[in-house]
Amino acid sequence: MEYKRSDRVADLIQKEIADLVLRRVKDPRVAAVTITGVEVSPDLKHARIFYCIMGTPTDAEKQSVADGLTKAKGFMRMELGKRLYMRSVPELAFHYDASFDYGEKIERILRKLHENDHTE
Template identity: 35%
Template sequence: MVDHPRARKMAERIQQIVAQMLDTRVKDPRLGFVTVTDVRVTGDLQHASVFYTVLGDAAARADSAAALASATGLIRSEVGRQTGIRLTPTLEFIADAVPETAQHLEDALRAAAVRDAEVAALAAAATYAGDADPYKRADDDGDEVGEVGEDAAAGPVGGAHGEPDGEPTDEV
């Protein structure tokens, strides 16, 4: 979606106007505690979607939706008067799903934290099924396989790169 600067500015202005109207001029008793969360305006400035949340239960959300639907004409005329543009955009009020999504994410994070705590408790109390390091084994002469002995320090017969002792070669 292309971001039009004029549409973004208009959306911010419409958000301010609608919030002010809901606070001061709309006197519908069905209107609950409504918060305008976002406004999106099309690129041609003909349509505005107003996203809102309502504090309360499902009945309060339904009553507020009905109050906003009945006050749409009043709010739209005020938007047209205060913005001064030639064609006033149509307003569509959409209940924002952010609180429900946030609650769902909080529940999922809480459940994950409980599972992580259970796994951490099980890991703290866990013991090895066998030895702590099952890969270390003793030789016949008592040395560990991974240890460097005197014979292993000398390396193979000869010096580095397979040269015989004391006779460097010129081959590369």
């Protein structure tokens, strides 16, 4: 299997963005964010950054976190430019990763079924 340059860049960006969110971004709205993945276009011009929020966030919390990440996007792109040796830093786009919500929903259903089996 071929390991493309865009995959290597995505791994680097994920590591650096996670560090920035944890240590450098001072916005309290993004305090509970975990970076779950990064996809970089083959031309390295665009990066889709996937994140999840700890706990069970409401729609208002999801919107607040999205606003915080959007506001910090310029700062993070500037910091990536300092940390990564690249000709141009990709444009960043943040997307909520709903797969964790889906996994939690399945887990609740299985737990409920398991409880029903024990009560019968």
